[in-house]
Amino acid sequence: MRKSKWIVWVLLAPGLLIVALTTTYPLLTALYFSLHNYKLTKPVDWAIQVGGDSFVNFNFSALSLDNYIQAFTDDRFINSVVVTLEFTLVSVGLSVILGLGIALLLQKEGFWHRVTKSILILPFAISPALKGYSWRFMLNENFGIFDKVIDLFISAPLNALINVWNALPFGDIPLISMNLVWLGDGFWALFMLALSETWGWAPLIALMFIGALGSIDPHIFESARIDGANNWQIFTHVTLPILRPVILIIVMLKTIFSLKMFDQVVTMTGGGPIRATQTINFYVHQVGFVRGLDIGYASALSYILVVVLTVVAAGYVLFLLKPDYNGS
Amino acid sequence: MHTTQHTPTRTVTRYSAASIRGLFWKWVGRIFESGAMFLVAVFILLPIVWLALTSLKPNEVAYTTDVFFQPTLDNFRIIFSNSSIIVNEGTNLQRSVIGLDMWPSTLNSIIISSATVLIAIPLATMAAYAFSRYRFFGSRAFLVWILTTQFLPAIIVAIPFFTLFRTIEVFGEPLLGSRLGLIIVNMAIVMPYSIWMIKGFIDALPVEVEEAGYVDGCNDFQVLVYVAFPLIRPGIIVASVFAFIMSWNEFLFAFILGRDTRTMQVALTTTSGVNGIMWEQMAAAGMVVMLPIILMTLTVRKNFVNGLTMGAVK
Numbered sequence: 001m002r003k004s005k006w007i008v009w010v011l012l013a014p015g016l017l018i019v020a021l022t023t024t025y026p027l028l029t030a031l032y033f034s035l036h037n038y039k040l041t042k043p044v045d046w047a048i049q050v051g052g053d054s055f056v057n058f059n060f061s062a063l064s065l066d067n068y069i070q071a072f073t074d075d076r077f078i079n080s081v082v083v084t085l086e087f088t089l090v091s092v093g094l095s096v097i098l099g100l101g102i103a104l105l106l107q108k109e110g111f112w113h114r115v116t117k118s119i120l121i122l123p124f125a126i127s128p129a130l131k132g133y134s135w136r137f138m139l140n141e142n143f144g145i146f147d148k149v150i151d152l153f154i155s156a157p158l159n160a161l162i163n164v165w166n167a168l169p170f171g172d173i174p175l176i177s178m179n180l181v182w183l184g185d186g187f188w189a190l191f192m193l194a195l196s197e198t199w200g201w202a203p204l205i206a207l208m209f210i211g212a213l214g215s216i217d218p219h220i221f222e223s224a225r226i227d228g229a230n231n232w233q234i235f236t237h238v239t240l241p242i243l244r245p246v247i248l249i250i251v252m253l254k255t256i257f258s259l260k261m262f263d264q265v266v267t268m269t270g271g272g273p274i275r276a277t278q279t280i281n282f283y284v285h286q287v288g289f290v291r292g293l294d295i296g297y298a299s300a301l302s303y304i305l306v307v308v309l310t311v312v313a314a315g316y317v318l319f320l321l322k323p324d325y326n327g328s
Numbered sequence: 329m330h331t332t333q334h335t336p337t338r339t340v341t342r343y344s345a346a347s348i349r350g351l352f353w354k355w356v357g358r359i360f361e362s363g364a365m366f367l368v369a370v371f372i373l374l375p376i377v378w379l380a381l382t383s384l385k386p387n388e389v390a391y392t393t394d395v396f397f398q399p400t401l402d403n404f405r406i407i408f409s410n411s412s413i414i415v416n417e418g419t420n421l422q423r424s425v426i427g428l429d430m431w432p433s434t435l436n437s438i439i440i441s442s443a444t445v446l447i448a449i450p451l452a453t454m455a456a457y458a459f460s461r462y463r464f465f466g467s468r469a470f471l472v473w474i475l476t477t478q479f480l481p482a483i484i485v486a487i488p489f490f491t492l493f494r495t496i497e498v499f500g501e502p503l504l505g506s507r508l509g510l511i512i513v514n515m516a517i518v519m520p521y522s523i524w525m526i527k528g529f530i531d532a533l534p535v536e537v538e539e540a541g542y543v544d545g546c547n548d549f550q551v552l553v554y555v556a557f558p559l560i561r562p563g564i565i566v567a568s569v570f571a572f573i574m575s576w577n578e579f580l581f582a583f584i585l586g587r588d589t590r591t592m593q594v595a596l597t598t599t600s601g602v603n604g605i606m607w608e609q610m611a612a613a614g615m616v617v618m619l620p621i622i623l624m625t626l627t628v629r630k631n632f633v634n635g636l637t638m639g640a641v642k
Contacts, residue, residue, distance in 0.1 A: 007548045008462045015455030015523060016470065018448075022485065022516035023477040029488035040491075105364055116365050119372055121629055125622040126376065127577035129593045130614045134375045137382070137607050143391045145378050149370075203372055260481045263579040267597065281580075284483050288490075289584055295487060302484040313479035317472055 027306075030299040035063050038296035067300030077301060079275050080283035083190065087279060088258040090194040091201070095254055096247065098198060099205025104235075106206065107213045117210070120203035128200070132267030135196040139182040146182070186276030189269050193277055196264060201257075205250055212246040213239070245319075252316040259309055280305045379618075382611035386416070387423070390608035403612035407599075408434075430613060433595035437576060440507050440591060444514040444575040449568050452522035453560065457552060459523070460530035461538070471527075474520045482580040485516045490585055505587030513585060514575045521574065522567050529563025530556075569628045573621055592617045 071077050102120070106113050126134070138146045155176045166172045183189045216239075224238050240247075262281040265271055271278040271286070278286070280301065288298030382390055384399040402415040409427030416422055458464075459471060489512070493504035503509040533556075541555035582591040590598070596617065599610040 005462070005548065008458045008464045011454040011458040011552075012470075015451045015519065018451060018515050019474055019477060019519050019523075022513060022519065023480060026485045026488035026516075027480065029492075030484050033487065033491075102368055105361065105368065112362070112365055116369050119369065121625055122372060122376060122622065125573075125625045126618055127579065127593055127621070129577075129579040129596055130379075130617055131375070133596055133605075133610055134379050134614060137605075137610070138375060138378060140607075143393060145374065145393055148393050149374065199371065199375065256479050262481075262483065263593075266579075266583065281481055281483050284487075285584065288483075288487055295491060299484070299487055302481060302487065305481050306484055309479050309481065310476075313476055316479075317475055320475070321472070 030302060033296050034067050034299035034303050035065070036296050037064070037066065038294075038299075040293040040295055067297045068304075070297060071301055071304060076275060076278070077280075077283060080278045080280045083275075083277060084259060084261070084279045084281075087190060087194050087197075087261060087277075088255055090191065091197040091258045092251060092254045094194060094198040095201040095205055096251055098202040099250070100209055100243075100247075102202060102206035103209030103213060104239075107210055117207075120207050123200045123203050126200065128263035129267045131196055131200055132264035132269075135192065135199070135264075136183065136268045139192055141181040141184070144182075183269055184273055186273055189273060189277050193261075193264060193268060196268060197258065197261065201254060205254070208246065208250060209243070212243055216242055249316070249319060252312055252319070255312050256309060256316070259305065259312070376618075379611045379614050382608055383615045385608050385611075387608055390611075403608045404616070407609050407613050407616070428595075428598060428609060428613070430592070430595050430598075430616070433590040433592050434616065436507060436589055437592040440510050440514065441572050441575040443507075443511045444518055445568050445571045447511070448515055448518045448522050448571055449526075449564060452519055452567070453526050453557075453564055455523050456526035456530055457556060457560075460527050461535065461556075471524075474523055477516070477520045478524075480516075482517065483584075485513060486581055486584045489513050493585060504585060505589050507589055509585055510581060510589065510591070513581045514578060517578065518571045518574055522571050525567045525570065526560070526563055529567070530560055533559055566628050569624050573624055576617075576621060 106117050106120075123131075138144050141147070159175050162173050162175055180188065182192050220238060220242070221234060224234050229237065260281060261279050262285070265277055265279055265282045269277040271282050284298050284301045284305070286292075287294055287301060292298075381395065383403055384401070385397055386400050386402060389397045400416065405413060405427075406415065406425050407428045407430045410429035410431070412424050412426050414422055415425050459467060489509070490504065493506075493509050494502065496503040498506065498508060503512075537559065538551050538555050541551040546555065577593065578591070579593045582589075582594045586594055592613070596610060596613055599606050599613060
């Protein structure tokens with residue numbers, strides 16, 4: 001560490017200026033918008049007439065909390081909050097549990113372990129927008145591969161068993177047939193959205209866990225085994241407690257990303273059926289840019305999201321800056 | 329096992345009930361493990377492989393789950409052509425299809441992502457170097473501030489910039505719906521991330537080399553350019569790849585602020601025709617979006633976990 005010199009500020013200035021301009025400026029402006037009644041009253045074609053201020057109807061009212069008050073009586077917004085929380089709960093839970101499972105499965109040495117480990121990185125390369133489309137395609141009720149896979153792995157074996165049972169004189173059980181339209185049903189659409197998110201994140205989380213598991217001193221496991229612990233006891237009494245900080249960090253990180261979900265909603269479900277998959281971000285976009293053009297209200301709603309995110313992010317940052325965990 | 333054939337007496341002791349049970353469970357475990365690994369692989373690969381297969385399918389088999397078909401590159405021709413073209417469908421069927429003209433959006437994506445990287449990475453490197461090597465007033469507070477900007481929802485950046493860009497013209501062109509506008513807002517996600525990531529790389533380097541530079545009579549600037557920069561370069565390359573991937577995959581800004589300047593991500597949405605989404609064309613566009621990023625991802629594999637969590641999980 002060297003002492004401060006003028007050169008520090010030369011190095012810092014451009015970077016900090018850009019961060020301030022692109023994050024702090026909009027944050028403050030949005031706060032201002034959210035406290036006023038600000039609507040883009042002229043519909044869609046403004047961009048063509050840009051050249052002066054005349055097309056912008058600034059109509060700023062006096063400072064008021066109307067937008068925030070409106071939010072708490074807006075059924076659609078409350079619906080979006082519930083949807084976002086449900087989505088976050090399911091996607092975080094599935095991603096972390098599946099990620100940990102994959103990590104435990106693949107941490108051993110072995111050819112096939114290595115091969116499987118090397119494909120864990122692939123879902124990261126798929127953009128969220130494309131992820132949404134590819135899942136929507138797979139879930140298609142007429143020609144989707146997903147139904148075929150379910151048939152192969154679940155329905156077919158079960159039906160075989162049921163056929164055997166029906167051949168016996170104990171009464172008949174109806175065969176299982178898949179005729180569910182996944183994205184046409186509110187519950188399943190949200191679940192599939194969370195599953196597509198899990199598809200993208202579980203492998204990444206597995207990679208993080210594999211790294212964390214690899215850094216545990218193997219002697220700890222050995223001595224636990226010498227003390228007579230079985231695999232399950234080692235997992236619950238040794239591995240999990242050691243991984244606790246990593247699990248906490250991953251849960252917080254994933255929660256933040258889940259709360260911000262937007263891209264896949266647009267490309268996979270479009271918020272539907274009805275409003276079953278409208279996350280907060282999606283609803284804000286609807287309010288601000290699609291239906292109401294109500295920038296003030298949209299800003300207020302996104303501010304509510306920011307407050308929720310700040311709580312989680314504060315925990316994350318405090319945890320990261322703990323000196324014993326990370327030297328930064 | 330060969331030895332057991334010659335010594336039957338020992339075989340009896342070897343295959344006691346307990347050891348057979350042990351062997352049995354060992355194999356059950358192994359089979360279970362292989363099965364689980366196979367399921368993991370299927371889960372991860374299925375969406376990607378299915379997309380790749382569909383992109384090569386002619387229209388007539390795209391809407392089936394067949395895996396045997398005559399592969400064709402027609403879908404790629406369709407998405408990149410800007411006029412009506414004739415494609416073969418099966419044996420003697422020919423059909424005229426209107427192209428989706430995705431060259432402009434490909435070009436937009438390349439220009440926007442490259443420009444974002446070229447602007448963000450040098451500035452982020454400078455800032456990261458200052459954070460890593462100097463102690464100054466407010467350094468910790470600035471770092472935390474930069475870290476927290478990562479958690480902003482993109483929509484709150486998009487709303488004010490939407491209203492701002494409508495009122496600004498650059499060279500007679502409105503900023504709203506321009507590449508420049510998208511490059512500017514991309515900074516909001518790329519810049520803080522790059523600063524933290526590059527700072528992590530610089531932190532990991534021993535400071536002694538730079539000190540030797542000072543001893544040899546370099547000033548701060550010379551140490552940075554001639555001593556530190558060559559050492560940081562691998563880290564900078566990794567950060568650049570990450571920054572490129574982030575701006576390439578960015579959707580929300582391009583969707584809201586891009587207007588007619590479509591990036592590849594937004595161009596995916598143009599595969600909807602009158603009969604709904606043309607899936608075989610969407611799949612082809614998806615492959616074009618995905619393949620460069622898959623190649624890039626492979627180059628940053630080693631730094632991947634560290635990069636994703638900004639050094640939180642080591």
